[in-house]
Amino acid sequence: MMGENDEEVDATVLVSSKHRELIGSQVLSCKQLCDLPDEILLRVLDCLSTRAAVRTSVLSKRWRHLSKSIPSLDFDDENFFEKSQFLNFVEGALSFRDLSPLKVFSLSCYVAEGESRVNTWIDAAVRRKVQELCLCLVVEIDRPVEYTLPYGVFRCETLVKFHLEMFYNFRVPSEVCLPNLKVLTLDFVGFVNDISFEKLLSCPSLEELSLKSCRCGQIEVLNIGAPNLLKLSIFEPEFFAGLNRHCQLRIHGVRIKSLRYHGQYGGGDHTISCPSSLVEAVIVAFYPAEENPDWCADRVFKLLKGFSNVERLTLFYEGLWDMNEREDLLDSFPVFRSLTRLKFDISPVYLDCRALQVMLSQSPCLRSLVFARGLIEDSEMDGWTLDPVPECFLSSLKEVRICNFKAEDFELSAVRVLLGTAEVLEKFFIHCSRHYRENFQGSLMKHVMKLPRASDRCAISLEFGEKCSGCSRKI
Numbered sequence: 001m002m003g004e005n006d007e008e009v010d011a012t013v014l015v016s017s018k019h020r021e022l023i024g025s026q027v028l029s030c031k032q033l034c035d036l037p038d039e040i041l042l043r044v045l046d047c048l049s050t051r052a053a054v055r056t057s058v059l060s061k062r063w064r065h066l067s068k069s070i071p072s073l074d075f076d077d078e079n080f081f082e083k084s085q086f087l088n089f090v091e092g093a094l095s096f097r098d099l100s101p102l103k104v105f106s107l108s109c110y111v112a113e114g115e116s117r118v119n120t121w122i123d124a125a126v127r128r129k130v131q132e133l134c135l136c137l138v139v140e141i142d143r144p145v146e147y148t149l150p151y152g153v154f155r156c157e158t159l160v161k162f163h164l165e166m167f168y169n170f171r172v173p174s175e176v177c178l179p180n181l182k183v184l185t186l187d188f189v190g191f192v193n194d195i196s197f198e199k200l201l202s203c204p205s206l207e208e209l210s211l212k213s214c215r216c217g218q219i220e221v222l223n224i225g226a227p228n229l230l231k232l233s234i235f236e237p238e239f240f241a242g243l244n245r246h247c248q249l250r251i252h253g254v255r256i257k258s259l260r261y262h263g264q265y266g267g268g269d270h271t272i273s274c275p276s277s278l279v280e281a282v283i284v285a286f287y288p289a290e291e292n293p294d295w296c297a298d299r300v301f302k303l304l305k306g307f308s309n310v311e312r313l314t315l316f317y318e319g320l321w322d323m324n325e326r327e328d329l330l331d332s333f334p335v336f337r338s339l340t341r342l343k344f345d346i347s348p349v350y351l352d353c354r355a356l357q358v359m360l361s362q363s364p365c366l367r368s369l370v371f372a373r374g375l376i377e378d379s380e381m382d383g384w385t386l387d388p389v390p391e392c393f394l395s396s397l398k399e400v401r402i403c404n405f406k407a408e409d410f411e412l413s414a415v416r417v418l419l420g421t422a423e424v425l426e427k428f429f430i431h432c433s434r435h436y437r438e439n440f441q442g443s444l445m446k447h448v449m450k451l452p453r454a455s456d457r458c459a460i461s462l463e464f465g466e467k468c469s470g471c472s473r474k475i
Contacts, residue, residue: 069098090121094124100128101129102130111147131159155177160180166188172197179203182206182208187213208230210233213235225252279312280310282316285319300322311338320356336362342360370400375414385420420454427459
C-alpha cells in the first residue's frame with residue numbers, strides 16, 4: 001500500500017531503458033507516478049502480485065479503473081491461511097475485473113467439492129480471451145477417476161500457451177479447436193481417450209510440446225503429429241511407469257528441430273520417426289532391471305534408428321553396449337549422415353566398445369566428439385588402436401573433449417588412440433577437477449604433449465575446475 005509521500009516518487013526509475021526508448025520523451029518528463037501513461041502503469045501492476053495489484057484500487061479513481069484491467073491474474077491457495085479466504089478472493093477479483101483481454105491466468109489450488117466452482121473461474125478467464133493458461137489442480141484421490149475441464153478451454157481461439165499439471169485422469173472433448181496454441185505442457189496428466197487427446201497434441205500452430213510423467217492408461221497407440229511442431233520433450237522418471245509397456249508412441253513431425261526423450265527404451269514399443277529437419281536430440285534412457293540385454297539391445301537399435309537424421313545427438317544411457325555381441329544389429333547399424341556433434345554423458349565410455357566403433361564408422365560427417373563423464377580404453381592389449389579407423393577421423397573430426405579425467409593409465413591410453421588416429425583434429429580438450437591440479441598439472445601436460453599426433457594442427461588444452469566449459473556440467 002502506498003503512503004502519503006507517493007507523489008514524490010520519481011517515475012523514471014520504474015521504467016527500463018528499453019521502455020524509455022519505446023515511449024520517448026513523454027515518460028522522461030514525468031516526475032510523479034500518477035503522470036505515467038496507462039500502458040506503463042499496467043506494466044507496473046503486472047509486476048505485482050495479484051493481491052497487491054487489486055489493492056491499488058483504493059488509491060484513486062484512476063487506479064481503480066486500471067486495476068480492473070490487470071493483465072495477469074495469479075491465484076495460489078498456498079498463499080492463504082484459510083480456504084474460505086482464497087475462495088472469496090478469487091471470486092472477488094474475477095467479478096471486479098472487466099472483460100478486457102487477459103494475458104495470463106494462473107490457478108494453483110486443491111479441488112475438493114468445489115470442482116464446478118473452479119471450472120467457473122477457468123471459464124471466466126476464457127471469456128476474457130486469455131492468452132496463457134496455467135493450471136495446477138490437486139484433485140481428491142477418492143473422487144471419480146476423470147476430471148473434465150470446461151469445454152471452452154478447448155475452443156479458446158486466443159490461447160497461445162497452456163500448462164496443465166494434474167495428477168489425475170484427464171478427458172479431452174471430442175472437438176478441439178485451438179488455432180493459436182503454440183506451447184503445450186502437460187505434467188502428471190492421465191490420458192483417457194486417445195483420439196481426442198491426439199487432437200490436442202496435434203494443434204495446427206503447436207510449436208512446443210512437453211509431456212512430463214504422463215500416463216497413457218489403456219491407450220495402445222499414441223500419435224503426436226502437430227504439423228508445425230519444433231520442440232518436443234518427453235520425460236518419464238525411472239520410478240514412474242507412464243507411457244506403459246503396451247503403448248506405441250509414434251512421432252510424426254515434418255519440422256521438428258529439437259527432441260528430448262527421458263524414459264524407458266525397453267518400456268514400450270516407441271516408434272520415433274524423425275525428419276531431416278531434426279537438429280538436436282537428447283536421449284536419457286534406461287531399461288527395467290528384469291529385462292535381458294538382448295531384448296534391450298533390440299529396443300536401443302530401434303530408438304537410434306529413429307534418430308538417424310539428427311545433426312547433434314546427446315546420449316545419457318549405456319544401452320549401446322548391449323549391442324556388442326549382436327552381429328545382426330552391428331551389421332545393419334543405421335548411418336548418421338547428418339550427425340556433426342556426438343556427446344556421451346555416461347560414466348565412463350569404453351573406446352574399445354564395438355558398438356561405439358560401429359557408430360563412429362557410421363557417422364561420416366562427425367565434427368565434434370564429447371565424453372562428458374570420461375573415456376577409457378580397457379582392451380588389455382598393448383598398443384591397441386582403432387581398426388578400421390572411422391571415416392570421420394580421417395576427414396571431418398575437428399574437436400574432441402574429455403571431461404572427468406583422472407589421468408589413469410586406461411584413460412591416457414584412450415587419449416593416445418584418439419590423438420594417433422584423428423588426422424584432421426584441431427582441438428583436443430581434457431578437463432580435470434580442481435582436486436587434480438596440484439597432483440599432475442605439469443606432468444600430465446608434458447605426458448600428453450609427447451604423445452604422437454596424426455594431425456599436426458591439433459592444439460591440446462588442459463582445463464581444471466568444477467565445471468567443464470564445453471559440456472556445461474559439474475564434475
